[in-house]
Amino acid sequence: MKVVYDPAQKRHYPGFFLTSGARAPNPETPARADILLSAALAAGLTQELPPDLGLAPAASVHTPEYLDFLARIFTRWQRIEGASDEVIPNIHPDRRDGAYPLSAVGQAGYHMADTSCPIGAETFTAALRSAHAAAHAAHRVAGGEDAAYALCRPPGHHAFKDLAGGFCYLNNSAIAAQALRGITARVAILDIDVHHGNGTQGIFYDRADVLTVSLHADPTRFYPFFWGHADERGEAAGLGYNFNLPLARKTGDDGFLAALDRALTRIAAFCPGALVIALGLDAYEGDPFAGLSVSTPGFRRIGAKIAELGLPTVLVQEGGYVCDGLGGNLAAFLDGFGATHRVPRSAGA
Template identity: 60%
Template sequence: MKAIFDDRQRLHDPQHFMANGKTYASPESPERITRLMAGAKAAGCGFQPPEDAGLGPIAAIHSAEYLHFLQTIYPRWQRIPDAGAEVIPNIHPAMRSNNYPKSAIGQAGYHQADTACPIGAHTWDAAYWSAQSAITGADLIAGGERAGYVLSRPPGHHAFCDLAGGFCFLNNSAIAAERLRGQGLRPAILDVDVHHGNGTQGIFYARDDVLTLSLHADPDRFYPFFWGGAQERGEGRGLGYNLNLPLPRGTDDAGYMQALDTALRRIRAFGADVVVVALGLDAHIDDPFKGLAITTQGFHTMAGAIAGLGLPLLLVQEGGYVSDALSDNLTAFLKGMS
């Protein structure tokens, strides 16, 4: 299987992560790349760098205002007297439909949903090439490849059209799906990350040309908290084109596969001719976030069921954090597709 990655994706090295009122080093570290790449190579993947398709495919998903913010906020932030090393908001609007502030502090609060997406000197470059990797992967699928793996890091599924959050800046899976749709295909996005793909849902929520599905730990007591309920089905033309399958904390392989079967039936009913798999590996029982309890063999079984659709599959890396099992989990998933 062909795999896509650009080494500039290593440049983003966030130092700040807040949880439960305490500050930690970010779990979304460059070490993830090393382990994921080892797992992909063990499954027989050969890596190639992405082409540069420019901003157009990214701007098809993200607003020009937001892209300008991402490209310029770090040097602006550094002009603030005694500014911290990373752009981290300390205020958020109660309603984002009101004033759009001119200050760097205000815009950070407007465009960053939480403290898990600090912006450093190289964040834009890493996010840009993460997105370009997804675009190249989409082009390979549109060109006739049956499957491909994109090591997108930083990940993307928590990013809305103009809002970063949860380690994510550009929504790689959404960008890839829109690229495929623009080439005449009918994509579904199947998100198997332990966290709800709230950014992906928000981007397509009022659309009927991309089906979005997410299996995740129940957000009543798990990030992202405010999105991901089963009652969220889309709106307007998009009503019925979004499916959330929230799962109890600690759901194991058997319970997960029951929910996955529901998702696969919906993909067939949609008439998809390509699937973007937002491939989070953080549903594993030993992942640091401890949301679900999928085993390494469970990822192998999951992949086989998805491959059973008989459709081209583009795997875009989302979560999956540093643990002894991370490489093996990716290897198991990729081998399960064959």
């Protein structure tokens, strides 16, 4: 299996982070990518640099207004007298169906859901290369490979079509799913990150061609708070094509795997031709966000169970933060997935 990754993704190095009203070191550091790449290579994957695919992958799921904002906002922000080193919103609209502001400050509030997605000089470049990794991994699978791993950093599943948030700018999992639509009428996205993939849900919420399924810590007391509840089933043509499985805080291996069984049953009922795994490793019992309590052997079991679907699969890296178990958790997942994953030649037709 290929690990698709570009070192240029490390150029994004956010400094600002606010948690419970207090400044703290930002956990979305370039070191995450170093640890994950080392683990992937040690697991036998071979690295491949994604080609420069321009704006097309991002434009397949994001609005041109938003992409223009991401491309130019840092330069515009620096023209403001006394501006912060990074773009950080200080005002948010109470609705998003009104006038579109002309000012950089107003647009930052409009396009950034929270303060956990600061934009620096290299943020857009890094996010675009992360999106290229996801798209290229999807193109490999579309071309006949059974699976590919996109080491995406910065991550993407909190990014809506026109809104950044939670360390995310471009929705890599959505980009991969949209690319796979070129080979099959139906694609499923399974998100196993500790946080609900609210951006992914939002992008596909009114669509019936992409099923979105998410296992995550119950958002009533956990980020992203306002999305990820069990009664969110989709709307319009997408009604019944979104399935959330919120889990009690500190849920461990057995509880997670029981929920995963329900998720996989729903995916099988959708009969997709390809699968995207939004591979968060932050459900780990030792992850700094401490939402769930999956063990390292648990990730091996999770990988093996998902692989039983036998679908062409793109693994897209989402969360999973620097801790002693990060690399081992990826290795365990890949080991379990690789030991079980077999794609019948008719799959994806």
